[in-house]
Amino acid sequence: MSVETGRIYLDHAASAPLRPEALLAMEQTAGLLNPAGQYASGRAAQRVVEDAREQIGELLGADRAEVLFTGSGTEADNIAVQGLAFGALRTRGARRVHSTLVEHPAVGESVDWLCGGLPLPESLFGHVVVPVDAHGRPGPVEDLTPDADALVTAMWANNETGNITDLVSVLGPAVELGVPTHVDAVQAVGHLPVDFHSLGVSTLAASAHKFGGPKSVGLLLARREAVIDTPVRGGGQERKLRSGTVNPQGVAATAAALAAAVEEMDAEHERLAGYQARLMEVVRSIPGAVIYTDVPGGALPSHVHASFPGAEGDSLIMLLDMAGVDASTGSACSAGVNRASHVLTTMGVEVHTARGALRLTTGPATTDADIDRVCALLPGVVEQARDAGTAY
Template sequence: MTVYLDHAATTPMLPEAIAALSAQLTTTGNASSLHASGRHARRIVEESRESVARALNCRPGEVVFTSGGTESDNLALKGIFWSRRAEDPRRTRILASAVEHHAVLDPLDWLAEAEGAEVELIGVDHAGRLDLDALRASIERDPGTVALVSVMWANNEVGTLEPLDEVVALASEHRIPVHTDAVQAVGSVPVDFARSGVDALSLSGHKVGGPFGVGALVVRRELAVTALMHGGGQERDIRSGTIDAPAIAGLAAAVELSVKHQPEHSARVSVLRDDLVRRVQEAVPGAIYNGSAGQRLPGNAHLTFPGCEGDSLLMLLDARGIECSTGSACSAGVPQPSHVLLAMGFTEADARGALRFSLGHTSTAADVEALVQAIGPCVERARAASVRGR
């Protein structure tokens, strides 16, 4: 039996999303065509757009469908930067947190190298929360040169919720647009686009029980965004390409249901998460619970196991049918310590010894029990292997 504790990477599709997707797969029609089949596909897309808008409290016209979170982040960062700089050539600075997902950091690196953007990564505290004083100082040093600010809603590794209200308040004083990667947040915590005050928000289908390969960028109609791709002019002329009506139907069903059931989902998985953390720390004395104690995603349990290599521990658990993830990213097959943990002040050794257990809508108390039974022996073996490898 497989115990799946990696819902932050992807979560199983909801039955309703599968049904919505499947119902459209046998229907022919391009949503840009004018005949009856095309109009049917267009109706599916627009009804889905309205459903997503209701769930996130935005206007339907603010929902731009994309291929997922990475494209949404790229479209927001590059598109807003290009438009803002075109309006005023002084706007060359982009401010972002140092713990952003690589779907944000890598486009920022590209903008710096290829477009001359001045990227400033703002530090975080040991819990992974943004240093607001540092952000304020960076903005106020020369607000007229800031093109945009990008701060994630919730961190994908340690689960910490960022102080987005305060970020928006600081940026709005100088009429600087704010983008947030909310891929981990939607369906896990309350996400209200209008109330948040952000100008652009990224989300992904497969993180909320929808299909792979579909997502959205919610972006204010008043904010100019330069297109990444040019073609048929679909999606407000900022995201050309034939519209994937079946995937969008699946996305809308997943967003609607995950947001509708978010309160009870959060309450249920947070109880499981707390039980997991308590019992793992009892089984492995010295295991450290990372991230914010109170301001965090309900299903996230990120722990460091001193003396272990996270990759070794992950494979030992995997051999026992327990699936989770490390706190590190691999580049060209070479394990690298997590940039998130390093930004939080971890040593490289401690950063390499971290695991993320993430719970979701299919998680049960039996999953927690299986992990608790396995973690002690697996840590012992991982530590022994680490000692032999020195």
């Protein structure tokens, strides 16, 4: 089905449509008020919150007490990255933070702030850049010492390319040494099987609207023993790590959406992989196309990320928009100016090529008819965009 009559939605990696199960959960809990209240209606709301916490823990291989609700995946990443780093500094004097340069800004800008953006004469932390291969995947993080290393963080599935990181290989050495580890799993949760305890990491972040839950609800899985000096101050409602009144309607909808996503994961993976193969075939047929989604090496079946040198990404999405297709470049945009993706340039892609990037991401709203239409449109759209030229 199309999200809006007459339109095709191919930007699921940015935000997935609200699942019917989530909408029903929100309607059923619409009357709930303050879950922190010590009165009957407060206790009723708190029961809904705790039931959702337990269900999410079971779905993600975590204990109920390890499931914390935040206002977004971005907030969850910030609490984890900053909190683990400051916790390690306070308890062990550790000052090195390891991460790649392909991380989402929620992680990347947190690391930048820790390692150079603090308003102090000198930075408290040093950044050790983890190199990536041509597909944006990091290798094992080695040569670690608990006394020096505060944090190792890695993205599970890249939001632009969809390429999947082998977390056990990358983070395993840090986990074995007891160095704090964080996983940005915003693109993975609801799309890949998750067992938090088996991963062995300290924290893991997710976002409800990426798997059909409501916006402004995030998840942070945090081990009981993890030392997290949270940057969020206030009432300490979520294990004293995240302050703010929990949204009972939102978390009930998140649990319902996650349960539905996990239940249909295998079937949806197969369906979307078929769409991915069809889109890839059309992209490969376009002269000069450069594909970044590495299906043989392991990628989410929802993603097709490619560049069309000679075209501007903005032109591509504008032309698709005019044809009734919602898509994105997958790159950061500031003040209305299209920038080359930091993910692609870190992977070694030339700026001129990276500026012609287009990301098509499928999901529950995608139909066979949608893919038929986009496959028919894409070659002509690229040709038009190339005729319009590129900005220098």
